[in-house]
Amino acid sequence: MMHDNDGEDHYQILEKLLCILSFENVHEMDVSKCAKVHSGAAIIWLRLAFPSLRILRACHCPRFKIEDLNSLIEKCPFICEVDLTVDLSPVVSAKVPVLSVTVEENQLSNDHPFKKMKERPCPSNISSHTFGSVVLSNISKLTLQGRNEINDWDLLYISTLSNSLSYLNIKGCTLVTDMGISKLICKCRNIHSLILSFTSFGRNSVMTLCSIHTNLDSVHGVHHNHKYSDIMAFRLQQLHIDGCRGIDHKSMSQLMSHTYMLHILRLRDTCVVDDALYEFMGSNLESLDVSETMISAQALTYIIKRNPLLRYVSATSCRNLQKHESNGLASIGGSSSEDLFSELGKNYILEEVALGWGFSSLELEKLKPAIGKLRAITMGLGASLDHHTLSVLPELCPLLESVVLNFQVISDNVVRSILESLKHLQVLSLCCCIGELSMLSFSLSMPMLRTLKLDWVTPSMTNTDLTILTQNCSKLVELSLSGCKLLDSNSQGIISSGWPGLTLIHLEDCGNVTADGVTLLFNCIALEDLLLRHNGRGIGRNFISDAASKLPLLRRIALDLCDACEGGFDSPSHAEGFYLSNVRLSCCMPRKCGFDIEGMKPFKPIHKKTIVLEWNSRELRTTEVEERI
Structure with a gap:
């Protein structure tokens, strides 16, 4: 795309080039992740090349602004769907106090000769503001x-x-x-x-x-x-x-x-609490998410009974689901806490479930008739499925494509059963699970697996085990490893040569992976999300700029100052034209260990705060929050 300021020349050149390359029957165009596409030139190109365009997807295109909508509508009059998605701010969903926020105007603006409306500050009385010429x-x-x-x-x-x-x-x-x-x-x-x-x-x-x-x-x-x-x-x-x-x-x-x-x-x-759910009169729900709320089993049962079309239910981190006492207007509908999973099992065909507190092997038995076509299951904190139940899960749900187990008791037999039986498995995530789990569990072929997250479950993983993983799940695009203390700098080469197409790499507390710096991970040229924390003090001061320049699709990066070999990291300037839009820098502080044991370090690092840098089309926002995000 073009980056000059001569709009008329651009227009004439495009018109000549595309006069014989017009695609009249193309209704949908996707330019997502085209980091350097110039919005003004792109809109003219869309008008000339795709005169019947109806759908435009421009996700993760930082040069597209809200102000471009007017020009887009004017030049592509048939357009009816526009997607300008970018990454969510990591601060948005963090439940931690914000210490400070500073905002700097972006020096590299996207001004161009094609723009009809320039950026204006939000007036104090928006109802009285006039827009001038606006195209319907x-x-x-x-x-x-x-x-x-x-x-x-x-x-x-x-x-x-x-x-x-x-x-x-x-x-x-x-x-x-x-x-x-x-x-x-x-x-x-x-x-x-x-x-x-x-x-x-x-x-x-x-x-x-x-x-x-x-x-x-x-x-x-x-x-x-x-x-x-x-x-x-x-x-x-x-x-x-x-x-x-x-x-x-x-x-x-x-x-x-x-x-x-x-x-x-x-x-x-x-x-949301029980009284609000009892007010809901709808009967067409297909998907319901009440996770991290105070609703009770009685209220959830009530709303489930009213909606026979439910296919997706998420109720993780709902502590009241394990309580049997009545809450609010629980007598409505005559429901009780025991009715919840029995009701789901008798009358529903579920496709996705995410459950936590109040869910056990006994409740899964009640769900059996409803989960034969289940495609995704998440077991969160508070769910307690025994060894036998987890082992037979693939028999009960043979179509599973995603299995997420958090804070569960697992074993080699459980993992092997999942990997052997689930032929359609694409996502496997094990987080903070306890039990006798060794790397023998992952010696099986996983040809369909796209996402693998092993966080704090495989401390015995070695470079040899990592090599076997690359051979058994060759189609992986997302990899997250935490607590793999035996890995070293050679792990970078194993990862980059075994999975060169990775888009996400998260490595935390993984031995000495970055003790000698980071070079070979740059061979994963498709990387979009990179997290490296507590893997060895070897990352240079210019690492962020180096990563952004060598990885053209990199949007998100997270580091810890503990790994900085020169005491810190230099922040890149947005004027350098990188695609990078989000940087998280965690800071730790030492805390004295409470046990005086020979061989144990007297101090251990604990997370103190995180500095978040976010670039958007208008500004650089720097946010400092407590703890780590």
């Missing part, structure tokens, strides 16, 4: 996930673009306020899918959803007599409000009482 569009689906540079003014700008907007994803957009979201909802009355996770969604937005009336013709006639059938909340089909801390108990209950047509509901890490 046919955009119905807009995804801005992770764009934490957008603000309320941008939302108001978006609301002026299209009356046809039906799907909006602003997950992780932390600068938008509850009032800004409310004003957008008020203007875009045709929205039926809202992905608002980790935003300031709260009381004002709930009031708007529950008071704004929609066109009755857009609601299925069978519901016209319902008292809320003309309310916007009533017709929502997707609602993701994970991690939205701004919504209180009263607003949550109000929202649940007005939603009826929902197919997907995500309430992870919100204030």
Whole structure:
């Protein structure tokens, strides 16, 4: 793509080049991960080469801005779906105190001659702001996930673009306020899918959803007599409000009482309690996530009974699920804690489950009829499946593609049973599991495996074992190893030669992997996410810039100052044009060990804080948080 400033020359050259290369029948274009694509030139190219374009995916393209939407709509009038996803900020979901935040304006702006509207500050009264000439569009689906540079003014700008907007994803957009979201909802009355996770969604937005009336013709006639059938909340089909801390108990209950047509509901890490779930009147749910909430088994059973189409259920880290006492209005529907898994087992065909507290081998026995077609299972903290149950899991769920076991008691027999029997397995994640697990478990061929995470479960892994792994799972694209103390600097060569196509490498407390520096990992040219922590004090001061320059797709990097051989790391300038958008630097402090044992180190490092550097299309944001993220 072109990077000069002469827009007219660019346009004329493109027009000549593409006059005989127009693809009239192409409706969808994906330029995702094209790090240096120039948005202005790209939009002109799209107009000339794909005159019938309807869908544009430009994920992880930092040069695309919200301001480019107007130009895109003007030049591609048939466009109806745009995806500008970027990575979520690691600070968004971290439950740790923020110590400080500083913001610096990005010196390398994306100004170009094709832009119709220049960046403007968000006015104090956005309702009175005028936009001048704005082109109306046919955009119905807009995804801005992770764009934490957008603000309320941008939302108001978006609301002026299209009356046809039906799907909006602003997950992780932390600068938008509850009032800004409310004003957008008020203007875009045709929205039926809202992905608002980790935003300031709260009381004002709930009031708007529950008071704004929609066109009755857009609601299925069978519901016209319902008292809320003309309310916007009533017709929502997707609602993701994970991690939205701004919504209180009263607003949550109000929202649940007005939603009826929902197919997907995500309430992870919100204030939802039993009383709110008892208010939910919908019967079309296919996917429900109430993880990290205080809901009880009685309330979850109640909502499950009302929704016979459920295929996905996530309820990890819900401590109240293990309690048998009644909570809230548990008498509604006559449900009890014992009914939950019996109900699922009798009347449902599940595809994905994620469970923790309150789930045991006895409950899995009740689930048997429902899990024959299960594709993904996650066992979290609090789940307690015995050795026999884990061993026969592949027999009960032969179609499993993803197995995630956290804090479980496992053994070689369990792992071998999983690897031998599950022919479609693509994801295997074992984290903080205890038991007699050796590397013999992984001597089997795993031809379909794409993701392997062995965190704090294989301390005896050697370079020889690592070599065998590369031979048995040759299609791996994501690798995470923690606590493998016997690995050394030669492990880098084994990893890079065995899996040159890795996109993710996480190595933590893995012996001396980085004691002699990091060079061979750069041979994994497709790397997008790199984490190296406590693997040996050998990483140079310029490592971040070196990695960013040698790995063209690298977006995320995490290091620990304990591994810096020169006392620290230099931060790259965004003006250098790297694709890198996220850097995490952890800092440790020594703490005296409580045991005076010969041979044991008197001090051990503990995590003190993390400095997070984030570049977006407008600014560099530096955040300091307590602990490690």
